[in-house]
Amino acid sequence: MTQPSEEVWRREEIASPCVKVCVIHPEAKICTGCLRTIDEIMAWGKMDNETRADIMAHLPDREDALKQRRGGRKARLAARQGGSG
Numbered sequence: 001m002t003q004p005s006e007e008v009w010r011r012e013e014i015a016s017p018c019v020k021v022c023v024i025h026p027e028a029k030i031c032t033g034c035l036r037t038i039d040e041i042m043a044w045g046k047m048d049n050e051t052r053a054d055i056m057a058h059l060p061d062r063e064d065a066l067k068q069r070r071g072g073r074k075a076r077l078a079a080r081q082g083g084s085g
Contacts, residue, residue, distance in 0.1 A: 014052040016044055017059060028065040035062040 018041075021033030030037055036044070040055055047055075 012049075014049050014056060017056060025066055028062070030062055030065065032066055035059040035066075 017034040017036065019033045021031075023032045024030070024038060025032050031041060034041070036055065036059070044052070
C-alpha cells in the first residue's frame with residue numbers, strides 16, 4: 001500500500017486562532033482564548049481567506065478589552081446600592 005502524498009493533506013486556508021480556551025467574556029462578548037466573537041467562531045469554516053485574514057489582523061486590538069478591570073467587589077456593591085462609590 002502506498003502512502004498518500006503530503007500534498008493531499010496540505011490546506012491553503014488560514015488556520016483558526018482557537019487555543020481551546022472557549023469562554024465568552026460577559027461584557028466584551030468575545031472569546032477569552034482566541035478573541036473572536038461568537039458569530040466569527042460560528043462562521044469561520046465558511047469564510048474565505050480574505051475575511052479570515054482581516055479578522056486575524058484585528059484580534060490583537062481586542063485583547064485590551066479583556067484587560068480592563070470591572071471594579072471588583074466595590075463596584076458590585078455600588079451597583080446594587082445605585083451609587084458610584
